[in-house]
Amino acid sequence: MGVDGGKIVVLDGHTLNPGDLRWAELEALGPLTVYDRTPPDEVLPRAAGARAVLTNKTVLGRAEIEGLPELRYIGVLATGFDVVNLDAARRGRITVTNVPAYATMSVAQMTMALLLEFTHRLGEHSRAVREGRWTASPDFCFWDYPLVELAGLSLGVVGFGNIGRAVASAAQCLGMHVRAARRGAPDPASWPVSFVDLETLFRQSDVVSLHCPLTPETEGLVNAERLSWMKPTAYLINTARGRLVDEQALADALNGGHLAGAGLDVLSREPPSPDNPLLTARNCLVTPHIAWATKASRERLLTTAVENLRAFLERRPKNVVVSR
Secondary structure, three states, X not given: OOEOXXXXXXXXXXXXXXXXXXXXXXXXXXXXXXXXXXXXXXXXHHHOOEEEEEEOOOOEOHHHHHOOOOOOEEEEOOOOOOOEOHHHHHHOOOEEEOOOOOOHHHHHHHHHHHHHHHHHXXXXXXXXXXXXXXXXXXXXXXXXXXXXXXXXXXXXXXOOOHHHHHXXXXXXXXXXXXXXXXXXXXXXXXXXXXXOOHHHHHHHOOEEEEOOOOOOOOOOOEOHHHHHHOOOOOEEEEOOOHHHEOHHHHHHHHHOOOOOEEEEOOOOOOOOOOOOHHHOOOOEEEOOOOOOOOHHHHHHXXXXXXXXXXXXXXXXXXXXXXXX
């Protein structure tokens, strides 16, 4: 079974499958070419003649889509689909699909890992022990940072979809009170959380965690004004999209002592430029966009991506972002 007799191209397969997964099920759907990475100037030559293209972070903008007249299907190997120009896809009658919910538990786990690192500074204290400071200590224990108990503190969740709800559940298990802000009117009986407006959430939360999609409305959501609403003892966690945050404003807040810390798994540009102000900001933990990347999560992602393409070929498309 092929894509109308055409080939399938994966533009950037390395992060999904660095060698510990198999492409066999995708290959069974048609002639398959997998590239580990594709620079922007290679997108058109590599995807030429393809009826189906799969991409994670390689951009398929207007020029790329218009330059691929045989293209009929774009499978985004992620939940977010901001790498695809959806207007161009509609005009080209190209179906676009994504993979929702595959990384829910992995991202929730990473969110809590970033927060828990701030509460006990495990890395810093383990390093101190290795350096011999415990051996030389006159006391049976020591600590270099405040040790924080989360029970009784308030977590503000911005975006109450699958991941936001999973984070809320984890936080409640640790005794935290949860506030949430989301689009639409949630059923208050469905979740034992307080639904509030953004200003209330930023002002009253001890931790603000971002779980909303990147849209024109949410880009720069965390700006200087909203950061000024936060308590100086509060933490910001972002495992969603880097461009939700005004990075210079956040760096200024951290360096000025107006915020206790920030834990970030995403930045506006990835890999970041060396002069990104958050790389040297005070009390800022930055990890290299790995919240989604557990093996279990990547297995679910690949399985769903194959199912998406198979469903399209059988004329019953699912997880559709744009329909032909």
